[in-house]
Amino acid sequence: MRIAFPPAMTMGDRVHITALPRVVIVGGGFGGLAAGRELAGAPLQVTLVDSRNYHLFQPLLYQVATAALNPADIAVPIRRILRYQRNLTVLLGCADSIDLSGRRVILCDGELPFDYLILATGATHSYFGHDEWREPAPGLKTVEDAIEIRRRVLVAYEAAEREPDIGAGIEEWMTFVIVGGGPTGVELAGALAEISRRVLERDFRRIKPRLSRIVLIEAADRVLPSMSPHSSAAAERELRRLGVEVMLSTPVLDVDDSRVCFKGGQIATHTVLWAAGVAASPIGRSLGVPLDRHGRVMVNQDLTIPGTPRVFVIGDLAQVSFEGQQVPGVAAAAMQEGRHAARMILRAIRGARTEPFHYFDKGVLAAVGRGVAVADLRRLKLSGFVAWLAWLFVHIFYLIGFRSRFFVIAQWAIVYLRNERGARLITGNVEPLLHRGRHQVEPADSPPLENRPR
Amino acid sequence: MRIAFPPAMTMGDRVHITALPRVVIVGGGFGGLAAGRELAGAPLQVTLVDSRNYHLFQPLLYQVATAALNPADIAVPIRRILRYQRNLTVLLGCADSIDLSGRRVILCDGELPFDYLILATGATHSYFGHDEWREPAPGLKTVEDAIEIRRRVLVAYEAAEREPDIGAGIEEWMTFVIVGGGPTGVELAGALAEISRRVLERDFRRIKPRLSRIVLIEAADRVLPSMSPHSSAAAERELRRLGVEVMLSTPVLDVDDSRVCFKGGQIATHTVLWAAGVAASPIGRSLGVPLDRHGRVMVNQDLTIPGTPRVFVIGDLAQVSFEGQQVPGVAAAAMQEGRHAARMILRAIRGARTEPFHYFDKGVLAAVGRGVAVADLRRLKLSGFVAWLAWLFVHIFYLIGFRSRFFVIAQWAIVYLRNERGARLITGNVEPLLHRGRHQVEPADSPPLENRPR
Numbered sequence: 001m002r003i004a005f006p007p008a009m010t011m012g013d014r015v016h017i018t019a020l021p022r023v024v025i026v027g028g029g030f031g032g033l034a035a036g037r038e039l040a041g042a043p044l045q046v047t048l049v050d051s052r053n054y055h056l057f058q059p060l061l062y063q064v065a066t067a068a069l070n071p072a073d074i075a076v077p078i079r080r081i082l083r084y085q086r087n088l089t090v091l092l093g094c095a096d097s098i099d100l101s102g103r104r105v106i107l108c109d110g111e112l113p114f115d116y117l118i119l120a121t122g123a124t125h126s127y128f129g130h131d132e133w134r135e136p137a138p139g140l141k142t143v144e145d146a147i148e149i150r151r152r153v154l155v156a157y158e159a160a161e162r163e164p165d166i167g168a169g170i171e172e173w174m175t176f177v178i179v180g181g182g183p184t185g186v187e188l189a190g191a192l193a194e195i196s197r198r199v200l201e202r203d204f205r206r207i208k209p210r211l212s213r214i215v216l217i218e219a220a221d222r223v224l225p226s227m228s229p230h231s232s233a234a235a236e237r238e239l240r241r242l243g244v245e246v247m248l249s250t251p252v253l254d255v256d257d258s259r260v261c262f263k264g265g266q267i268a269t270h271t272v273l274w275a276a277g278v279a280a281s282p283i284g285r286s287l288g289v290p291l292d293r294h295g296r297v298m299v300n301q302d303l304t305i306p307g308t309p310r311v312f313v314i315g316d317l318a319q320v321s322f323e324g325q326q327v328p329g330v331a332a333a334a335m336q337e338g339r340h341a342a343r344m345i346l347r348a349i350r351g352a353r354t355e356p357f358h359y360f361d362k363g364v365l366a367a368v369g370r371g372v373a374v375a376d377l378r379r380l381k382l383s384g385f386v387a388w389l390a391w392l393f394v395h396i397f398y399l400i401g402f403r404s405r406f407f408v409i410a411q412w413a414i415v416y417l418r419n420e421r422g423a424r425l426i427t428g429n430v431e432p433l434l435h436r437g438r439h440q441v442e443p444a445d446s447p448p449l450e451n452r453p454r
Numbered sequence: 455m456r457i458a459f460p461p462a463m464t465m466g467d468r469v470h471i472t473a474l475p476r477v478v479i480v481g482g483g484f485g486g487l488a489a490g491r492e493l494a495g496a497p498l499q500v501t502l503v504d505s506r507n508y509h510l511f512q513p514l515l516y517q518v519a520t521a522a523l524n525p526a527d528i529a530v531p532i533r534r535i536l537r538y539q540r541n542l543t544v545l546l547g548c549a550d551s552i553d554l555s556g557r558r559v560i561l562c563d564g565e566l567p568f569d570y571l572i573l574a575t576g577a578t579h580s581y582f583g584h585d586e587w588r589e590p591a592p593g594l595k596t597v598e599d600a601i602e603i604r605r606r607v608l609v610a611y612e613a614a615e616r617e618p619d620i621g622a623g624i625e626e627w628m629t630f631v632i633v634g635g636g637p638t639g640v641e642l643a644g645a646l647a648e649i650s651r652r653v654l655e656r657d658f659r660r661i662k663p664r665l666s667r668i669v670l671i672e673a674a675d676r677v678l679p680s681m682s683p684h685s686s687a688a689a690e691r692e693l694r695r696l697g698v699e700v701m702l703s704t705p706v707l708d709v710d711d712s713r714v715c716f717k718g719g720q721i722a723t724h725t726v727l728w729a730a731g732v733a734a735s736p737i738g739r740s741l742g743v744p745l746d747r748h749g750r751v752m753v754n755q756d757l758t759i760p761g762t763p764r765v766f767v768i769g770d771l772a773q774v775s776f777e778g779q780q781v782p783g784v785a786a787a788a789m790q791e792g793r794h795a796a797r798m799i800l801r802a803i804r805g806a807r808t809e810p811f812h813y814f815d816k817g818v819l820a821a822v823g824r825g826v827a828v829a830d831l832r833r834l835k836l837s838g839f840v841a842w843l844a845w846l847f848v849h850i851f852y853l854i855g856f857r858s859r860f861f862v863i864a865q866w867a868i869v870y871l872r873n874e875r876g877a878r879l880i881t882g883n884v885e886p887l888l889h890r891g892r893h894q895v896e897p898a899d900s901p902p903l904e905n906r907p908r
Contacts, residue, residue, distance in 0.1 A: 053612060053880045070524040072877035079657040080878070089659045092612040092884065108885060110616075143881055158507060158546040162564075203533040205543045403868055403876055410864065414857055422857055423526035424534070426507045427597055430546065431562060 020045045021349055024105055024112050026095045026283070027120035028055050028078040030331040031315030034338030035118045040085045042346055047112060049105065051094035053077055056143065057399055059331060060408070062184055064146035065273075066191035067154070067421040071143045073407045076400050095121065097286035100308055116310045116345045119283065119297075120338065123316035123329065126277030126294070133255040137272040140184055147427065149273055153192065154426045155433040156271045157200060160207045162434075168268065172437065174212045175269035177260045179252050180276030181218030182226065183366040186235055188273055189216040190369040193242040198419045214244045215267060217260070219251040219276075224374065226328060227364055231374035234383035238368040252276070258437030270436045278329065280317045287311075292319045301356035303341050309354070312341035322359040331398065332362045365391045370416060474499045475803055478559055478566050480549045480737070481574035482509050482532040484785040485769030488792030489572045494539045496800055501566060503559065505548035507531055510597065511853055513785060514862070516638055518600035519727075520645035521608070521875040525597045527861045530854050549575065551740035554762055570764045570799045573737065573751075574792065577770035577783065580731035580748070587709045591726040594638055601881065603727055607646065608880045609887040610725045611654060614661045616888075622722065626891065628666045629723040631714045633706050634730030635672030636680065637820040640689055642727055643670040644823040647696040652873045668698045669721060671714070673705040673730075678828065680782060681818055685828035688837035692822040706730075712891035724890045732783065734771045741765075746773045755810035757795050763808070766795035776813040785852065786816045819845045824870060 021044055025032045028050035036048050057074040064071055079090040093107045098119065105112040125139030138148050153176065160173035178189045196212035203209075216223065216239060222232035223239070223246060236246050247262075254261040259268050280295035289305045290298045296319040299305055303312045303320065314320075315334035320327040327333045336359060344354040363377035365387065373388040375381070382390060392412075399405050414420055475498055479486045482504035490502050511528040518525050533544040547561045552573065559566040579593030592602050607630065614627035632643045650666035657663075670677065670693060676686035677693070677700060690700050701716075708715040713722050734749035743759045744752045750773040753759055757766045757774065768774075769788035774781040781787045790813060798808040817831035819841065827842035829835070836844060846866075853859050868874055 051884065053608060053878070053884075070526050070877075071881070072524050072879055075879050077657070077878045080874075083656045091616055092609075092880075092888070093616065094885065109889065143879065147881075154507060155546075162545055162547065202537045203531070403872075403874060406864070406868075407861075407876070410860070414860075418857075420534075420857060422861070423524075424507070424531045425526055425529050425597065426546075427525070427601075430505065431548065434546070435563065 021115040022047070022113060023116045023118070023345060024049065024114035025118045025120065026050075026105060027122060027315070027317075028052070028090075029058070029120060029122050029315060029334065031122075031334035031338035032118065032120035033078070033081065034335040035120065035314070035342040036082060036085070036088055036338075038339045038342035039088065039345070042087065042349075044087055044345070044349070046085075046088040047091055047114075048078065048082070048088060049091045049093050049095060049107070049112060050078060051092070053079070053092055055081060055400065057404070058141070059395060059398075061140055061143075061146050062187045062191060064143065064423070065140055065149035065153075065188065066195060067150055067423045067425075068191070068415050069408060069411050070423050071146065073404055073411060074399070075143060076404060081400055095283055097283060098311075100287060100311065103310075116348070117312065118338070118341045118345075119287075119311065119313045119317060120315045120334070121281040121283050121317050122334075123278045123280050123294075123296075125274060126279035127274070128277050130255075133274065136257040137179060137255045137260075137274040139274040140188070149188075150423070151426050151428060151430075152271050152273075152433060153195070154424060155430060157204065157207070157209060158426070158430075159270070159434050159436075161204050166206075170207060171213070172258065172268045172270055174207065174209075175215070175267060175271070176212065177215045177217060177267055177269050177272045179217050179255070179260070179272060179274050181216055181220070181223035181246070181248070182275060183224065183364075185216055185218070185273075185275035186223055186239065187367055188275060189214055189239055189244045190242055190367065190372075193239075193244050194369055195421060197243065199421050215247060215269075216244055217247045217250050217252055217262065219249070221249045223248070224366060227366065227374065228376045228381050230381040231366070231376055231383060235366065235368050235374045238372045238374075238383075242369050278316070284313070284317055287313075294319075302344055302354035303337055303357050304344075304354065310348070312344065314338050314341050320357065320359070322357065327359045328364070330364060333359060336360065365394060367391050475569040476501070476567060477570045477572070477799060478503065478568035479572045479574060480504075480559060481576060481769070481771075482506065482544075483512070483574060483576050483769060483788065485576075485788035485792035486572065486574035487532070487535065488789040489574065489768070489796040490536060490539070490542055490792075492793045492796030493542065493799070496541060496803075498541055498799070498803070500539075500542040501545055501568075502532065502536070502542060503545045503547050503549060503561070503566060504532060505546070507533070507546055509535060509854065511858070512595070513849060513852075515594055515597075515600050516641045516645060518597065518877070519594055519603035519607075519642065520649060521604055521877045521879075522645070522869050523862060523865050524877050525600065527858055527865060528853070529597060530858060535854055549737055551737060552765075554741060554765065557764075568764075570802070571766065572792070572795045572799075573741075573765065573767045573771060574769045574788070575735040575737050575771050576788075577732045577734050577748075579728060580733035581728070582731050584709075587728065590711045591633060591709045591728040593728040594642070603642075604877070605880050605882060605884075606725050606727075606887060607649070608878060609884060611658065611661070611663060612880070612884075613724070613888050613890075615658050620660075624661060625667070626712065626722045626724055628661065628663075629669070629721060629725070630666065631669045631671060631721055631723050631726045633671050633709070633714070633726060633728050635670055635674070635677035635700070635702075636729060637678065637818075639670055639672070639727075639729035640677055640693065641821055642729060643668055643693060643698045644696055644821065644826075647693075647698050648823055649875060651697065653875050669701060669723075670698055671701045671704050671706055671716065673703070675703045677702070678820060681820070681828065682830045682835050684835040685820070685830055685837060689820065689822050689828045692826045692828075692837075696823050732770070738767070738771055741767075748773075756798055756808040757791055757811050758798075758808065764802070766798065768792050768795050774811060774813070776811065781813045782818070784818060787813060790814060819848060821845050 023046045025048045054075040063069040163169040196209045200209035297313040314337035316329045367373040373391040374383045375387040477500045479502040508529040517523040617623040654663035751767040768791035770783045821827040827845040828837045829841040
């Protein structure tokens, strides 16, 4: 069934026809939300469509994956954020493709006509053509991903505690490999090291969680390759201090549910986390315009797409250049692009011409562990506790709403002061995870391993 | 593969044989946990096995289902709770059956030999033989159940907002039916009424959430049939004041994904929640002893099972009589039974005889809405704000650990002071839920409903 959603209908009305231009924003991430907010009060009918009902503060998603935060601490309902903006309607729906000539967004079960479009569907992870690695090595882009990673990490310790093979068997469960040394990989590795060293220590009887092996594998010759060499060196030093093994210049060749292979060796493990590749969301392909090798839309200087002045692409879905450099895929850039696209629409409805986008680089931050971060703030390079305070301040500042700020600060206080991670829940079906990598199955009536005298 | 888990093995050791009696506790709910704690310091090897890694504070689960609390606020890792109890090992595993003559618990993938057993696996919901109602009418026993109910309730409002049929179509989405007027049903109905009246009001454009219809259907002639008539009447009055339709003496005849049928009528709805029947967990059947019609094990006065003095059954899995009355299935009873079973084991290893169980009735409480509850405290019957304060105090008192108490209080403060429910996340795949009850599918190329002039 296809439904065309009338842009401005209130309950009880029939289709309410109005002449206001219709703006559709696809995606409620940093870019889409900033665009929507910028359009507040304008004589427009704005519809923001997202396949999720919440805006996710992705920079802290690794803390959900490592049981420090609840999903709801960093996910706020989009309609809650925008509830006072009367010219904007939020719609739950998944956008399949864009019909440029017909000026409509095709949803799974309907369509949304538009006069102006802002496409902000972001990126997903990429396995470089090895989609078979998706199951053994989950990535971290969504709340579901984070819960799955949390499950796997916590189940690994549970499985180690009950593993009958007390040599290699336990070791495989207590080895965690993170593929990719970008900010997500570094933050995950640091958090896993802290969990094993500080949080779980007294909770087990047979295993000693602090003996866990945490390995960060990066194909480039330094971690955080998008940051300054100073920050890379500082992050690597801190990771090693936390007990993380850092393997550089090591492209991964294969992953399955019992090992990771690379040139010259392999590591036996049941828990591999993927923080390596990023690919733009597939909807960009339906535009029929040139894409770069990551699938990002190559936009004009004003963020419109070639040949279609009323369609803007922003955030991780766009490849934006500024002063000869590519704008990085960070939240601040997406927000600036969202606001720019919104302002260009406001100019267009006044009959003015669009202007090129200017990127203001606010810098990049990455947390390594408790009290330790690295920061490239334009010319200033910070590391250690000062950088961590900057990281803390920026993340709390950009969180939306009193509620999220309060709970994130409270959870962190408990993590740091009491060495407790509050969200150590294994949800869903545990059985398949407990038996990962056990390919040989003994007959059910084999004698018990233990023959204890009565 | 079957694994026999040696009761006391530390990493690096070979099987460590010891002569201490082995106690196995199956289930980490109120009963199992109380039993485990009572055995602290005793010359025993205790193993607590649960298919979940956390102890769930079930009395507040309805608040997870209605987006007020996070799952982690009421779920604490069992091994965290018991980490300082060195004679106790926690094991993640699902118990399949009990081999009484062989004195072992059969797990899905192994077995646990025991000298003493405490069986505390609790209850699940029962559809009175209509298992086909499980999909259209989820019950509320586990964290996954609560998240599913939350999904359905939140998706219903999203679907209403985008429903093209602005008459009956929207109404079906905005009708919520709760089957069963016990404490869970009453609490769910009250919370849904508050969400619709106070929380969602400004967040939608087309629908008016306060026009939602919330119906509580009970087969008996009063709500809270296990409480006093005074409390039943007070709860019903408060529910009606909140706008809940209360239908009494109305057994449900059929449920599917677009309606609930009863004698003399039906209600069109896509959201039915099941709070009616309770059945003991199926492991009781493997004991080969008499069960009551709810599948509960009919235990002796000392909580052992007939013919087997070393096996205790407690909590919702047991039918316990005291002074001619059945002990109710509440947390306080399970905890008392757990402690009793543990003490009887301590007596048995000293060579003493077991004693009959004495139930101390602390009373029953149920919350109806914000600031309103009912309480039967022995002879004292309370309702309204005083009962709610008692409810608040008791629930916070019984929550385990500083962390849970802090976050539950903080979340409640925000719910009550700011009319905000913090966990309004729809996780998982939304598409199938959005199209519940839409049995007729139009061809994909049918003309759009809207023909808006350009």
